[in-house]
Amino acid sequence: MERGSDVLARSARLSGNAAMAAATASRSLREDPLTFAVQLARRFPAARTPLLAAARRARGSERELAETWLSGDLTSTRALLGEIAGRSGLGRLGAEIAHAAGRPELVADDTRIAPIARARAAWQLGEATRAIALLAEHAPKSRLHRVLRAELAMMTPGTRLRWNATDIAPTTPRHGILHLLTNSLPHTQSGYTVRSHAVLQAQRDAGLDPVAMTRVGYPVVVGKLGAAARDVIDGIDYHRALPPLLAPSPDGRLAQQAEALGRLARSVRPAALQTTTHYPNAVVAREVAEWLGTPWAYEVRGMLEQTWVASLGSDEARERAAASERFSLTREREAELASAADAVFTLSGSMRDDLAARGLPADRITLVPNAIDASLLDRRAPAPADARAALGLPREGFWVGSTSSLVDYEGFDVLLDAVARLRERGHDVRALLVGEGTARPALEAQAAALGLGDAAVFTGRVSRDAVVRHRDALDLFVVPRLDREVTRTVSPLKPVEAMASGRPLVVSALPPLLETIGGELAAAGAAVAPSDVSALSDRIGQIATQPNLRARLTSLGRQRAAALTWQRNGLTYRSAMRKNGADLPMWED
Template structure:
């Protein structure tokens, strides 16, 4: 007689999935309801930004708005940030913004148009001050006009968390880990398969490399993720390429930032008790480190901090005007964030970072230099071993034209990446008689503006924007390029942070052309730099001239590709894993 065990397990699995879906729905609905009650305008603006599928319905509703508000909403929901900012300038030149207009201004990175206008609602002005980094000004405004609001409580908690010396109010209710312990438990902000970004791709590569080095890694993501980014059907565990990503998914998220970090600490400690790691590891920015420090001390474990970026610089770079960026750089929030990151990095047993510029920045802020170790972006050796198809063949396989000289990138489409400079360079090269075409693979806030700029430059038939593509298809699009371009603009963040994509391009046998910025120069190496792989940032004419040289001289491309592969061969994840292994084992002794 057949056993009933398989059917019983199937029913149990189905029941568990239903319970998880119900819990996720409870979290998502309570979080959304709280946002709607607190500020329905902000919720609608954020909904349009996070969920493009909602933009159609919101755009239909926008037609009920009048005058400037209607135009602002339409520009914003179309995803054209540059056009939205231009419209905002036109509106503010002749008067004040409405409350709806003020919310759009903040969403478009123009909080300076809102913060100092007394005619705008105090809650909206407080958020604008916060976005500019003027934390105490935001809290004082709320204390005067909305002292019992959830926003007032949340911003006070945020300010406390970013202030050096503040400890998380959290109590571990179990014992320290004793006995045999093994492996590395990571706390990550987000991960595959729900988010595809430079951060998640690197995280996955690090976990795989550590597994290859015998470090037995596992990971947990921030509390509420991925439900809070739309993953309503998220499971408590995802396994990708044999790597386990655990989720912290309570039925209800705490209403304040410190409360959510306490929930995160509970989940991390519970998972640590189950998997019994020898060491904890986390990445920037400081909320992750706050949690890991508390849990590590409670469990008697060492911990490591990987500084992948200077988040305060990324925040400033995302603002949409020189005035906003200047105010943010001079702000309380900018100063405190830098001090807090340095404090937490100094508390870790070991600090990993991606580039010499980042190492030097941390050391200048007082982090002990002997504890900082470089773990640059790397590549899988398989990229070096594969047969790379001719670019024209790769394009044909994707349904793109074989003809033409194709330049471009696989990247998030944000302002500081400098793709507007690349568009101008392609237009200049074409004007000089070169059949140069552009392929940009990825999505982001700047995409609609870049598409409009390409049309205005007459590149309708010579510029392809694919949007986001599946992770496994990125290499095929990279193969389709004759030259891989990283045209980053010159800013604080781009002078410090090293991206992953140039290393992958070099390993794929594609000539690299990048802005002459310290992290990119370090990634390319001296041989490629001397060969002409670096051009002045923000200089479309210089970029166009180098593209034209590469287009007309195939031997230059062959040499550049060979130098790039030689450089990438020294940046494999297996080699980088040895750095992790030696220093993680050292702090466990």
């Protein structure tokens, strides 16, 4: 039975979280109701119903556009935006949808559209000074003007964070590593949060005693009003920074983050701090570490500017963004902060090379690749047909697919084309895609147009345990990523998990994927050229019809996975941390 004090504490927490969420929402709603409604619909599907009802009262093309966007079909939305912009120009609602759908180039240069919407579009294209100039002329007292100026300052190399570090920093004894994370389990299920949890477990098993804190306002800002001040997952402590009211500006929120991290540091007295990309986390970690007088580490898991450019919805938008002021500043800022860190970790050789090209000495960068728990190698997965039967899927057929976010650059459109081509040749090949994302509606429409019917199954988002069961159901795991700047540096976790699970694997021949699978597996046929439907369909056909080839790919994959374990990574972290704090007893062998 819950004690009275626990009930009161939980009630107070709920009230505080609700007050913070309400104040933040009220501020946004008051300043720009339409923008708030569109952003709310993006984040919370349940909010789409009232917005759709309002959109149906609109006329002509804006009604069709709103209905298409709210249906989740991003590809059709982007195409329709181009048609409307070319024909009659976008209205206020159309401009907001263009921003949400990654087509800001249709708004930024159209002087018929309100200046604030054009400023937001210019910012999304990376044209930061232009965006701020528009606001300075037309809305100088707006919150957006203040926010973008603060954002620009914070991404500019040399800018330091102002925060209230008034109390005396803790002194010895020091023990453990304090992590600053963007988000975490159990409230967010993603590649980022899964890796973060694995890092924390690996460091714990290596004797580094880690504790984590997530970004200020999280997870209340993503709708988790019942969030506790601390979650314990598999024995790992995740602390939350939940102030009564979020600061209205980016630099203000980072100051709140630093204050919360500093308070936690006074309690746990860490020997070091560690954080992950992108740069706002590093800005905070550097300030708090200097105040504590401890070393800090920066784990570069991706290149923010590359991911941002890849998210845009047209070649023109991507080209403008890649040539923009914001792109250059972000690259320089990340390099500056990585250079300031006492230790730098990254996931792949291609990311290490990217950092080195920005001026960071390669010998200061430690590789900590995506990995699996060694116990996964001892697990014997069921036969794919048996796993499918347990999920209610047909036993027959040769099933190919992936467990992944469904976004454009993952290349699942290429996989569906390859499956259709094989079926035309008489092969009973079927696709299983496990996950959610902006590309899902377009992929489902593509599968229908190809006549795949029940031969293409989309599960949507599933639990962590269900991901394993669906991976077991595959005869062949495929990672068909497109050749983009972001995919040439970032290495995903899913191929390592597939290899460890005893599933043969085929990946696109991109540097981080080739590095992940290793040369022997690539030479055996586990890699094909990206975007090449013929090559992919031929390779799937070979693997489907040659049991010996499947067995070889499976055996080589398990051997490769055995070299990529979190137990090894834990020792790597310990060695790197010891290098930067060798006088600390906790890091002595």
